[in-house]
Amino acid sequence: EIVMTQSPATLSVSPGERATLSCRASQSVTSNLAWYQQKPGQSPRLLIYGASTRATGFPARFSGSGSGTEFTLTISSLQSEDFAVYYCQQYNNWPQTFGQGTKLEIK
Amino acid sequence: QLQLQESGPGLVKPSETLSLTCTVSGGSISSSSYYWGWIRQPPGKGLEWIGSMLYSGSTYYNPSLKSRVTISVDTSKNQLFLKLSSVTAADTAVYYCARRGYYTGDGYFDYWGQGTQVTVSS
Numbered sequence: 001e002i003v004m005t006q007s008p009a010t011l012s013v014s015p016g017e018r019a020t021l022s023c024r025a026s027q028s029v030t031s032n033l034a035w036y037q038q039k040p041g042q043s044p045r046l047l048i049y050g051a052s053t054r055a056t057g058f059p060a061r062f063s064g065s066g067s068g069t070e071f072t073l074t075i076s077s078l079q080s081e082d083f084a085v086y087y088c089q090q091y092n093n094w095p096q097t098f099g100q101g102t103k104l105e106i107k
Numbered sequence: 108q109l110q111l112q113e114s115g116p117g118l119v120k121p122s123e124t125l126s127l128t129c130t131v132s133g134g135s136i137s138s139s140s141y142y143w144g145w146i147r148q149p150p151g152k153g154l155e156w157i158g159s160m161l162y163s164g165s166t167y168y169n170p171s172l173k174s175r176v177t178i179s180v181d182t183s184k185n186q187l188f189l190k191l192s193s194v195t196a197a198d199t200a201v202y203y204c205a206r207r208g209y210y211t212g213d214g215y216f217d218y219w220g221q222g223t224q225v226t227v228s229s
Binding site: 001032034036043044045046049050055087089091092094095096097098099100101 | 153154155156159167168169170203207211212214215216217219220221222
């Protein structure tokens with residue numbers, strides 16, 4: 001089983017600033033990496049797939065990068081609606097596995 | 108617009124079997140292009156994939172739950188089912204159904220249900 005490790009667990013950032021979230025895989029997942037955004041009381045929502053392709057409905061301030069074992073989600077200028085929990089997930093191998101999440105909170 | 112809706116008992120007793128239904132609308136569960144599956148989230152914790160199934164019967168389960176899980180489909184009703192046996196308090200969670208693509212490169216979950224809370228308690 002591939003273990004996904006996200007860092008940091010909590011990230012405090014001021015609105016308008018840049019946020020960088022990291023996700024590491026215990027072995028290569030090539031580019032088969034997704035990011036999800038989850039707000040309180042809501043289902044997770046697909047944000048990024050293929051490591052860098054934005055899903056429908058998300059603005060360009062969200063970007064994903066990386067391949068192999070190291071991945072990054074960057075939010076260039078945080079808006080109030082971006083404060084949420086973000087999960088990475090690998091789908092290169094069964095079983096599919098998620099990271100433990102990064103909570104992005106307002107500083 | 109594809110929609111997934113989970114349903115089932117909100118309270119299950121320890122040692123019993125948890126049974127949930129996911130009803131798919133706006134699309135066909137019989138598509139060979141997608142797996143349909145279950146993911147859960149214990150209170151205050153992260154996401155755990157339970158298993159996924161292709162309508163034709165191909166199924167993958169999380170090894171940590173495999174001995175207790177059965178996923179099935181009823182194509183005539185466009186429904187997906189989850190059975191989890193011998194439940195304990197550790198199975199208390201919000202249970203989501205979700206769709207993922209068939210091919211490895213499409214294996215992300217692009218549609219999710221709203222989730223259903225299941226509590227295991229006597």
